[in-house]
Amino acid sequence: MSTMMKAIRLHAFGGPEVLHYEDAPKPELKAGEVLVRVHAAGVNPPDWYLRDGYKVLPPEWQPQVSFPVIPGTDISGVVVAVADDVKNFSVDDNVYSMVRFPGSLSGDSKAYAEYVTVPASEVALKPGNIDHIHAAGAPMSLLTAWQFMIGLGHNEPNPLQPHRHEPVPLEGKTVLVNGAAGGVGHFAVQLARWKGARVIAVASGKHEAFLHDLGADEVIDYTRTAPEDVVHDVDLVVDSVGGPATGRFLRTLRRGGALFPVFSLGFSGAEEAEKLGVTVSTTQVRSSGAQLAEIGRLLNDGTIRVAIDSEFPLADARKAHERAAQGHIQGKIVLTVA
Ligand SMILES: NC(=O)c1ccc[n+]([C@@H]2O[C@H](COP(=O)([O-])OP(=O)(O)OC[C@H]3O[C@@H](n4cnc5c(N)ncnc54)[C@H](OP(=O)(O)O)[C@@H]3O)[C@@H](O)[C@H]2O)c1
CATH class of the missing domain: 3.90.180.10 (Medium-chain alcohol dehydrogenases, catalytic domain)
Incomplete structure (x- = not known):
């Protein structure tokens, strides 16, 4: 050979x-x-x-x-x-x-x-x-969505925060997925649906039919509407876009809710999150x-x-x-x- x-x-x-x-x-x-x-x-x-x-x-x-x-x-x-x-x-x-x-x-x-x-x-x-x-x-993409939302599956140290990332219960909850049509996002939408959550998907307008087809209950076209202006009392935001702009989702969450930025670099809203009673947590995907x-x-x-x-x-x-x-x-x- x-x-x-x-x-x-x-x-x-x-x-x-x-x-x-x-x-x-x-x-x-x-x-x-x-x-x-x-x-x-x-x-x-x-x-x-x-x-x-x-x-x-x-x-x-x-x-x-x-x-x-x-x-x-x-x-x-x-x-x-x-x-x-x-x-x-x-x-x-x-x-x-x-x-x-x-x-x-x-x-x-x-x-x-x-x-x-x-x-x-x-x-x-x-x-x-x-x-x-x-x-x-x-x-x-799917391991990322899974380890954020369903089960971490390992006990290795978290390179992105001092504490272990813990998924939150999804059944009967409202979950907003930002970047919903992308690699991680389209799996996050489907996992949330599978677990019995109501799903709000945020993406550019061309993905609307695709996201409804995957099970999203509501699709927000971010090029027309800023999701943080119209969404309230969500239980979980999975932000697969993340970065410095992820903090704007804090105000879409209910007290006791959680924000999971999949790309967490640049987040600076820890103080605001604490005031609002929102948990912010991230992790790095691992082979499994x-x-x-x-x-x-x-x-x-x-x-x-x-x-x-x-x-x-x-x-x-x-x-x-x-x-x-x-x-x-x-x-x-x-x-x-x-
Ligand atoms: N923590 C980890 O271990 C981990 C693991 C995997 C990925 N990541 C990170 O997660 C991010 C996403 O990865 P991916 O593979 O899903 O990327 P991707 O396939 O490129 O998807 C990104 C999606 O975001 C959408 N988007 C772009 N700007 C947006 C905005 N302002 N608002 C809403 N949606 C927007 C894009 O489409 P539209 O603009 O058309 O909606 C696209 O569908 C990357 O930064 C990646 O590095 C982290």
Whole structure:
């Protein structure tokens, strides 16, 4: 078998033009891992944060990256080799994974490639009723929504706040999801619905029918109406846009409610939150094969759907990143590999 494969590699930080489709050494299997022939790779914000040199992060948080580096974390594919000590996966298993995150911020996930090694603890069987493209769209976005809203699933320290992030009960509650049509947002809408919440989705107007179809009870077009001017007494806001503007959602919440900014950098409303009796909490998504196995049942029976914004062949990863830079993503961008 050849020791080389095709992959997308960066030799320097920059715009989409630094994504090169080229030959790279095939990864070598280590103890505890499986080797996966990748059929599709999902595209996520950390992929373009890495490509850009993590300009989005404060300098002290910017991971060290050594070139060349293969970006990407999310894959769906077929197991082609299994380390001797791995007992729960076999060659020919169809699997999906979010690979080595957040450990991989410095570029160790390497998903934009024909082959990737993955710790067996981060792998789950792909739901049989969805194809590799849809499965590759799920891991990071759906694990993020799940760990914020349903169950954290680990006891690792929270790098973003001193205390553990705790999801809140959703049944019979009103949940507002901001950025509702995006990767994390469209799963947050569906998880809230599945748990029996009333869902208010905030997105630009073109996503209205899409969001109703996913189960949103109400859709607010933020280009026409500022949600913080018209929404009151919400139990939970999941703000998948986040950033410095997330504090405006504090006044949409009832006393005792919670604001979960998925991108928490720049939030400065801690004092106001305390005055209003609102909990603000965030976390960083972590790889988990166990959670992907649990979530796989919901993907398999159609309770949770993966919406595909667009697909590009691996060789055109540059075009996929150009699409991402245009914003207004509806669901997931996916690279087709095999
Ligand atoms: N904490 C974590 O571990 C974690 C994990 C995953 C992601 N994240 C972060 O979460 C954020 C979202 O990730 P994603 O993958 O969901 O991104 P995405 O797929 O690009 O989705 C972003 C969505 O936000 C919408 N949007 C943009 N501006 C908006 C505004 N002002 N108001 C309302 N909606 C707006 C966009 O469409 P429209 O403008 O057309 O509505 C788009 O659908 C990123 O910053 C990412 O870094 C954090």
